[in-house]
Amino acid sequence: MVAFLTLVLVLLPQRVCKLPLRKWSVCEPLPIDHQYYQPGDFVIGSIIAQNYLFLNLIAFEKCPSPELIDDLVVMTQLYQHIMALVFAVGELNENLQILPNITLGFNIYNSLLSAVWIHHASLELLSTRGGFIPNYKCDIQNYPEAIIGGPNSELHRHMATILSIYKTPQFIYGSAPVMDHQMEAAFFHHLFPNGAHQYRGILHLLLHFRWIWIGVIYVDDDLGEKFIQDVLPMFSQSGICFEFVERFPSESFSNNIAEQVDDGLGLCNIVMGSTANVVVIHGEIQTTIILRVMLEFPAFEDVPIKRKSKVWIMTAQMELMSLPFQRGWDIHFIHGALSFAIHSKQVTGFSTFLRNRKPALDKGDGFIRAFWEQAFGCVFPNSKVNGENCTGEEKLETLPGAVFEMSMTSHSYSIYNAVCSVAHALHAIQSSKFKHREMTNEKRWNLKNHQPWQLHDFLRSFSFNNSAGEKVSFDQDGNLVAGFDIINWVTFPNQSFRRVKVGRIEPRASEDILLSVDDDAIVWPSRFNQAQPLSLCNENCHPGYRRTKKEDKPFCCYDCLPCAEGKVSNEKDTDHCFQCPEDHYPNKEKDLCIPKYIVYMSYGEPLGMSLAIFVLIFSFATAVVLGIFIKHKDTPIVKANNRNLTYTLLISLLLCFLCALLFIGKPEKVSCLLQQTAFGIIFSVAVSCILAKTMIVVLAFMATKPGSKMKKWVRKSLACYVVFTCFLLQAILCTVWLASSPPFPSLDMNSLNAEMVLKCNEGSTLMFYCVLGFLGFLALVSFCVAFLARKLPDTFNEAKFITFSMLIFCSVWLSFVPAYLSTKGKYTVAAEIFSILASSAGLLVCIFPPKCYTIVVRPDLNRREQLRRTFK
Structure with missing residues (x-):
């Protein structure tokens, strides 16, 4: 199949490989003698990079055999591209509905991935067949209507240099090159969607699987550099990190093979030693050949690098390519890989067309014999290479997929669509001219008289359906309007593989539905045991x-x-x-x-029930004491301690105990208004009664002294004035409180972690502490007065008991303030209830039990004579 081969003799340290050059001398070019030519009224020129040289294999331990040299220069997979062109032309020529009485023809040129031969082929297309005289054609029928080039981007750039001068339509079925001049790009029709859509698709795929820690390998060319400079920053902005960004070893022919081998080993070591399980590969159609060689370098060089399965994400430009010497290499490395491919469908009849190819039947095929020898590993008679003879009856369908595929690949599908696009464009031109002729009564117009550049407007303004039922059209930039398929590669032990469509990229869809993937249909590399691989710098941070x-x-x-x-x-x-x-x-x-749960001090819980029981107990005790005093109201001890004041004190204490019940139960608007005001006013009355009793005792003893002027103050009305004044002041404070900022039910959501406390909000904290402060002031005054009267005669004297009760009262309420501020939730209410009960109980227990004891147990002491004896 090869018509051109350039070899560079390389001297390597410690090992020299002498390659037989056959009949060619070093660096001597050979003419392109393998052309597939079919004449026709309209010619489609096709420049295909059929052969690929990889001379770095000279660095292997053993020199390649003469047979290996032939293997090195043939890529059998690209033969399908030629067959797609032949099949499309034959199908269109048989279709009388598109171009009746018109025959399509084609020329095929082998570019050899060389700029020299690409320019040579371009000029030959513009010359008379058989005579290399550019721009001078005698056989106008052979003038090309369109050129199909591919699959390498460099090929297109060299084509455009010459063909764009003649405004010849150029179809590109590989990646679009980076053009130096926009005028040259104006004549390109990319059988490839806008590359930005593919990069968006890769980004969405990475984010879909949460692969944010990846590696990147790229081919060191213009497209690769553009990918690194323009696309990777976009990935970074979306949260993707790169463990490594490396380029493949140079593919250029060089005598520094040892350096290239070291580069390959270094790259293999980086990839296999990385923690990233996902590697994005940006390359061309032949990049898989380089990848396979790179992964085999450690075995050839006896370098202990353990191969680890990676999820390769490959761009749509790439295919599983191999040279014949790689035929026995394991293809399991690609198992579980994900690749992008131009959306395609299988064309009816193409597989049958391939199965019917036979060297004996297709005499006009200048490539089939060379392809047959390389694909089946045999030789035809008269071959200069020894080997098993080819019978010509071998079946293409028996070849492994890595050698030749029977199903139409996406690149072949693009070639097929390119031929169909030219035919339908010519049909559109013919139809438009025919209508114009009918309207203007012009003479007969011949389609052969048009110029190739006239196809551009039609190609970018019409669409058609191919035989597979797919709509084909180009946008105004010359890009194919299509999406990408996501392919999952599944390999088998017999070196065969299957491409499974597991998703789709629809560029015209919104961002949220741009990518569709069937996760369950994906087969992952064996290392991951069919679990979706993770690709993270470190373990996920779990919730919390x-x-x-x-x-x-x-x-x-x-x-x-x-x-x-x-x-x-x-x-x-x-x-x-x-x-x-x-x-x-x-x-x-x-x-x-x-x-959070809503909680409050309720009767149903143990704490609320316990406090309620204590309230009832103390209330009952107070009622009993009050009953005793009422029953013995005429006894000296009851009269001596101001009977009415004692009744008032006992009743206020009873109400103090009962007002604690306002703090238990679900807070309501009314209960919140009554809680603090009732507590403040009732306690003021109780403490003011204590103060009045103490003042009367002091004044009574002072009035007994000769010449004392205190007798006028010792009146029953004095006690009423004291109690009423204290009551009035506290009532005024509570009224101001209720008028300005009254208490109200509220939910305390912040005091406790797991609970919302339903309680009564004080409204005005200042007024709350004012009411509490007034009580404290009364208690302190009562304590001071009682303390001064503690040494008065002991019989019927309450001063000592009042002193002790006020000490308890003040201690309770002084401790209440820090307790109130430090407790949270319903325990704040419990602290207030406890303070009410403790202070009220202190007054009741410290003052009244001695009197009740005297009244009930020792009535002999409850006599007037006992009172007089004390004063004497």
């Missing part, structure tokens, strides 16, 4: 933790810290923990917000 960046590491590498108190994170790899809503609280793992 947040990420924090590691110093001197990419942003995808991070440490995991637990969320702060009161905050949660319910997703993996979150950068921030968030605060739960006020009516929710974090669970123990800090990965979920749980609704």
Whole structure:
């Protein structure tokens, strides 16, 4: 199949490979003698990079055999591209509906991946057949209507240099080159969707599987550099990090083979030693050949590098290519890989067309004999190479997929669509001219008289359906309007493989539905046991933790810290923990917000029930004491201590105990208004009664002294004035409180983690402490007065008991303030109830038991004579 071969003799340290050059001298070019030519009214020129040289194999331990030299220069997979062209032309020529009475023809030129031969083929297309005289053609029938070039981007750039001058339509079925001049690009029709759509698809695929820690390998050419400069920053902005970004070893022919081998080993070591399980490969159709050689370098060089399966993500330009010497190499490396491919469908009849190819039947095929020898490993008679003879009856369908595929590949499908596009464009021109002729009564118009550049407007303004039922059209930039298929590669032990469509990229869809993938249909590399691979710099931060960046590491590498108190994170790899809503609280793992329960001091819980029982007990005790005093109201001890004041004190104490019940139960608007005001006013009356009793005792003893002027103050009305004044002042404070900022029911959501406390909000904290402060002031005055009267005669004197009771009262309420401020939730209410009960009980227990004891147990002491004896 090869018509041109350039070899460079290389002298390597410690090993020299002498390659037989056959009949060719070093660096001597040979003419292109393998052309597939079919005449026709309209000619389609096809320049295909059929052969590929990989001389770096000279660096292997053993020199290639003479037979290996022939293997090195043939890529049998590209033969299908030629067959797609032949099949499309034959199908269109048989279709009388498109171009009746018109025959399509074609020329095939082998570019050899050489700029020299690409220019040579381009000029030959513009010359008379058989005479290389560019721009001078005698056989106008052979003038090309369109050129199909591919599959390498460099091929297109060299084609455009000459063909764009003549405005010849050029179809590209590989990746679009980076053009130096926009005028040259104007005549390109890319049988490839806009490359930006593919890169968006790769990004969406990575994000879909949460692969944020990846490696990148690219071919060192213009497209590769553009990919690195323009696309990878876009990946980074979307949260993708790169463990390595490396380029493949140079493919150029050089005498520095040892350096290229070292580069290949270094790259293999980087890839296999990386923690990234996903590697994006940006390359051309032949890049898989380089990849396979790179992965085999350690075995050839006896370097201990362990091969690890990776999920390769390959661009649509790439195919599983191999040279014949790679035929026995394992293709399991590609098992589970994901690649992009131009959306395609199988064309009816193409597989049958391939199965019917036979060297004996297709005499006009200048490539089939060379292809047959390389594909089946045999030789035809008169061959200069010894080997098993080819019978010509071998079956293409028996070849492994890595050698030749029977199903139409996406590149072959693009060639097929290119031929169909030219035919339909010519048909559109013919139809438009025919209509114009009918309207203007012009003479007969001949389609053969048009110029090739006239196809451009038709190619970019019409669409058609090919025989596979697919709509084919180009946008205004000359790009094919199509999507990408996502292919999952599945290999088998017999070196065969299957491409499974597992997803689709639809460029015209919105961002959220741009990518569609069937995750369950994907077969992953064997190393991952059919579990979706992870590709992360480190383990995920689980819910309940947040990420924090590691110093001197990419942003995808991070440490995991637990969320702060009161905050949660319910997703993996979150950068921030968030605060739960006020009516929710974090669970123990800090990965979920749980609704808070509403709680309050209720009668149903043990604490509320216990306090209610104490309230009833003390209330009953107070009622009993009051009953005793009422029953013995005429006894000296009751009269001596101001009977009415004692009744008032006992009744106020009874109400103090009962007002504690206002703090138990569900807070309501009325109960909240009564809680603090009732407590403040009733306690003021109780303490003012204590103060009045103490003042009367003091004044009574002072009035007994000769010449004392205190007798006028010792009146029953004095006690009423004291009690009423204290009551009035406290009532005024409570009225101002209720008028300005009254208490109200509220939910305290912040005091407790797991509960919302329904309680009475004081409204005005200042007024609350004013009411409490006034009580404290009365208690302090009462304590001071009682303390001064403690040494007065002991019989019927309450001063000592009042002193002790006020000491308890003040101690309770002084301790209440820090307890009230430090407790949370319903325990704040419990502290207030306890203070009410303790202070009221202190007054009751310290003052009245001695009197009750005297009245009930020792009535002999409850006599007037006993009172007089004391004063004497």
